[in-house]
Amino acid sequence: MSTPSIALLFHLVSISIFAIASSSSHRTADPTEAFLKCLGLRNHSFVPNKSTYTRRDSGYSTILNLGINNLRFTSTSTPKPLVIVTPLDESQVPPVVQCAKDVDLEIRIRSGGHDYEGLSSVSQLPFVILDLMLLRSIDIDVASRTAWVQSGAIVGELYYKIAKASPILAFPAGVCPTIGIGGHLAGGAYGTLLRKYGLGADNVIDARIVDVNGSVLDRKTMGEDLFWAVRGGGGASFGIILSWKIKLVQVPKNVTVFTVTRTLQQNATGLIYKWQNIAHKFDTNLLMRAIFNRIGAVETGDATIGVYFNSVFLGGVDKLLPLLKKSFPELGVVKEDCTEMSWAQSILNFNGFSINEPLETLQNRSINPRRYFKAKSDYVTKPIPLSAFQGIWNLFFEKEATGAVVIFTPYGGKMKDISKSAIPFPYRSGNIYSIQHLVYWSEEENAKAENYIAWMRKLYSYFGAYVSNSPRAAYINYKDLDLGQNNLGNTSYNEANNRWGADYFNGNFKRLANVKTLVDPGNFFKNELSIPLL
CATH class of the missing domain: 3.30.43.10 (Uridine Diphospho-n-acetylenolpyruvylglucosamine Reductase, domain 2)
Incomplete structure (x- = not known):
């Protein structure tokens, strides 16, 4: 010895x-x-x-x-x-x-x-x-079309750095510039490029994570099971993601953007019904969202519903207009509605800025106002009947809906080509669009916050007859404790699966629990929606 x-x-x-x-x-x-x-x-x-x-x-x-x-x-x-x-x-x-x-x-x-x-x-x-807000370095490699980005960087900073490195490269993440990359990619991450290139998490090729023992692991040392889990399974259940290596994607030097608004008096109901049947079938270069809210005041009798068809096309207006004329002539988009700009500039446009806004604005962590809100999510597998929209509009004429907005985002394209088990995010083929339900209120109204939350629950209940079921699908990055939650991290796998696990992850939940059990057997990394031990 x-x-x-x-x-x-x-x-x-x-x-x-x-x-x-x-x-x-x-x-x-x-x-x-x-x-x-x-x-x-x-x-x-x-x-x-x-x-x-x-x-x-x-x-x-x-x-x-x-x-x-x-x-x-x-x-x-x-x-x-x-x-x-x-x-x-x-x-x-x-x-x-x-x-x-x-x-x-x-x-x-x-x-x-x-x-x-x-x-x-x-x-x-x-x-x-x-x-992690101070860990925000971004290293772009144009030659390999890859980048390493630390988790504390915001999406806008990443888009800005990519645009400065190359006018024809981008990354398929969200449209809100102030989202932190760390949590965004850990939950999936979708944006205007999802029909062309899938989710942000689909385009992650490596990651660096601190595990429960304090060790720093990359893809090779963490293994493929853990690497699978952190790309869409919610990274906070497994460790701390320090940085991501991402695959950049190609976009044209100029894209075409338009937003046209139609009210109930302009056949908004018929248009959004038609949209449901075709938006997921468009050319993969086109993403057209349908967003609606209430316009005008109920008290003065001029309230109506406005539906905004908010779009980006990876190409010029000369190619876009014939496509729309063939597939959606009822919308009546004309050349004057369209503006060509860089893809990075289109992100600013989606956030309400003009084409003259400097790209540096993307780096501003205060670009989006902080507000009081409650949100929920849904997935739709077949078009909502035309008759059902009247019930939605009626809810939007209630007083709590002053600051409410619903966003329909079409799927199809690349999303239907990726396996439901490729990463933990399961909602691919069979889903024609996703829904984000939101209701906002002001500080002055916050004393009655429960009224707005109750209204959101009522809207969500109404949609229940027309969206996915068994399970009723939800997006983990739009966390919703109404669906259920862990009891201080001590909920069993079966309880969690029945409460909310299947909603967020469907058939991938058990594999996530297996990975969790292997890498964090003491369940140190836990929160109200963390993956339980198997």
Whole structure:
């Protein structure tokens, strides 16, 4: 038997001393102080007050609320973290995981703060927030048409960097520039290129993740099962995604954009019914959304419904108009409705900016206002009957619907060609479009927030007869706790599957639970909608 070296003995003694100190401090000390002390011991590059914020720090509330886009979760009654950590370097992330475990604290991970139910910023148990907003580097390789992007970068920053590197490259993620890449790709990520190139997660080719042991893994070292799970299965269940390697896609130098509005008096009902039957069959270069809300005031008698046909075509107007004339002449789109611009500029256009807006605006993390809202999602497998739309319009004439909007996004194209089990996101062939239901209200109206949430539930209930069922499909990036939730992370697989797991993941839920059981058997990474142990 060989004799251990002095260096090895010193190392083992150091580990033992640290373990004893850590165990003792977490039994007796304030958890905030114990957590900060642990960070200092585990990472000497950690600098207090530069990357951590406690409730005693003046910048605490600013940093906390900066990463919460749904103002419902900024109230004084909302549970607050003991500590917010904003790492300056990837090396500072593993100690956060290790110390949260040592001190027995929950961990919440956020990149852009677009979590619809606030789960990246809220926990019912003592917790810390790991906010990745400062880990936002983007490295574009035009020659290989790939990029490495850190999870704290927002979608707009990625689009801007790609556009600056090449006018004919893009990435098929969302239309909202302020979404954080980390959570967006972990849930699937769809946008105006989904009919041509699929989801953002379909175009991820590598990732770097911190696992429950604090190890940093890439695709090769994490294995294909975990790599499969993090691309659409919700990364917060399995670890902390540091960065993604993505495959860039080709777009023409100029695309064509138009938005035309039709009211009930202009046959909006007939047009949206026709849209349902054809939008998923269009040329894959065309994506045409149908968005509707109420226009005018009920009190003055001039209220109506406006349907916005919001489109981007990967090509020039000279090719678009003949296509529309053949497939959707009733819409009556003319050349004057159309504008040619770069694909990156089309993202600004979809957010209400003119063609003269500088591309640098995409990097602005405040480009979209923060609001109070409740959202839900659906998938449609066959057109909603024409007669059913009158019931929808009636609901939109109720007073709580002043700030309501519904977005229909067509599928087909590439989406129907990708296997339902290629990644955890299962809703491919058989779905003709997805629905996002939203209702907004102001700060002045927030005292009656439950009225708006109740209205949203009523709208969702009405749609139930016309959308997918068994399960009623939902999109994990549009989290909805009405569907069910974990009981502080202690819900069984069968309970979770029956409550919400099948809704979000359908037949992929069991495989996700298998992966979870293998990589996080202690269920450290958990929240109200995390994957349970099998």
